[in-house]
Amino acid sequence: MNSMIRVSHARDTRWARHTALALVGMIALALSLGVAQPAIGSGETEVVGTVSAASRGFPSVVILEPASPARVPISSEPAKINQVGKSFTPGVVVARVGQVVEFHNGESLLHNVHMINLDSGDTLFNIAMPVVGMVHRFTPEEPGVYAVLCDVHPEMEAYVIATNSPYYTVAAEDGSFELPEVPSGSYTLRVWNVKESRSFAREVQVAGPTTEISSGR
Numbered sequence: 001m002n003s004m005i006r007v008s009h010a011r012d013t014r015w016a017r018h019t020a021l022a023l024v025g026m027i028a029l030a031l032s033l034g035v036a037q038p039a040i041g042s043g044e045t046e047v048v049g050t051v052s053a054a055s056r057g058f059p060s061v062v063i064l065e066p067a068s069p070a071r072v073p074i075s076s077e078p079a080k081i082n083q084v085g086k087s088f089t090p091g092v093v094v095a096r097v098g099q100v101v102e103f104h105n106g107e108s109l110l111h112n113v114h115m116i117n118l119d120s121g122d123t124l125f126n127i128a129m130p131v132v133g134m135v136h137r138f139t140p141e142e143p144g145v146y147a148v149l150c151d152v153h154p155e156m157e158a159y160v161i162a163t164n165s166p167y168y169t170v171a172a173e174d175g176s177f178e179l180p181e182v183p184s185g186s187y188t189l190r191v192w193n194v195k196e197s198r199s200f201a202r203e204v205q206v207a208g209p210t211t212e213i214s215s216g217r
């Protein structure tokens, strides 16, 4: 009888200790969640608008460059361009400076990847892609516009837009775009279109739940 009481007492003590530890853990978790979550009204804005429609099948790119550098980590996921059907797909990608851009040969055809910095006119590399499944990686080291050509198939053409900003998107064919979570503040809006006269930059303010931007041209 005595031994049974002692055992049950020991169990009760252990149970109480476990419950106390669980409570401490739950409180710690609640506190850490409270710190990690953005404060209500921290100023995330949805930026929407319309810029120039696609030219020659290449859609516009919209970039919002913050006045002070954003502390958003660069994605470890590469930006990808496939060579398939004798074309580069997609024809326009945006990559952060420091983010890997991957070229894939997706078919049993000899292609190459000839990359030109359009700001300087310099060829960065010209790599043969003779085998299906071949991958070539490139990491932009500065913001800029890069043309991608295949010298075997002159109709093959693509563009890589490199930016330091994490706030960018490729617009739809009709020029409409949305950037869902942009912190409020001052930005340089940069719109790229393959037709140079449709590219422009201007200062914009992002504020409130929604900011609407139109190309103004």
Ligand SMILES: [Cu+2]
Binding pocket: 086, 110, 111, 112, 150, 151, 152, 153, 156
């Ligand atoms: Cu080719």
